[in-house]
Amino acid sequence: MNVTKTYDVAVIGAGVFGAWAAWHLAKRGKKVVLIEAYGPAHARASSGGESRIIRMGYGADELYTVWSQNSLVQWKKFFAGAQQPLFHETGVLWLGASNDSQLRRTATVLRRCNVPFEELDQAVLEKKYPQVSFEDVRTAAGSGRSGRRSREARR
């Protein structure tokens, strides 16, 4: 018997954008087919693989920072429904030479958008990470757990 299935929407590619779009369309009652060349959860997609980060620092591009803030709320809701811990808040440490304009612009936007982070100088970095050479590093931005640990290191 020849059965023809019909859908409201076909989404091609089950990377993070495709999968998210298909899921939200389905939640809104659309009949969706999600087509992926390599099957579910493969490591060839740029959003697939062992791990990925939620990044909020994009220099002066505040739009991406705001999108990332909004998406983190949705990711956390999504993770809460999963049967295993998928989100690990590890923090991030962004290193820069003196006069690193990208880091400066990032710090300005993070401050404006109330993204918690801490600016660290070379002396603090050397104390916190004695195993790393910070010879050319003059400034850094730490967020999440790396920021909290650096506050502890200064006490």
Ligand SMILES: Cc1cc2nc3c(=O)[nH]c(=O)nc-3n(C[C@H](O)[C@H](O)[C@H](O)COP(=O)(O)OP(=O)(O)OC[C@H]3O[C@@H](n4cnc5c(N)ncnc54)[C@H](O)[C@@H]3O)c2cc1C
């Ligand atoms: C190595 C790497 C690491 C990255 N790490 C991060 C990170 O940690 N955090 C972050 O925010 N961003 C990261 N990025 C950027 C981010 O991955 C991309 O912005 C985002 O993944 C794009 O998602 P996507 O769904 O459009 O593409 P992808 O995740 O690449 O998904 C596209 C999917 O479409 C499928 N496909 C393509 N053509 C067809 C076809 N004709 N038929 C069927 N299926 C098809 C592919 O197989 C793939 O699964 C990273 C990028 C790279 C390359």
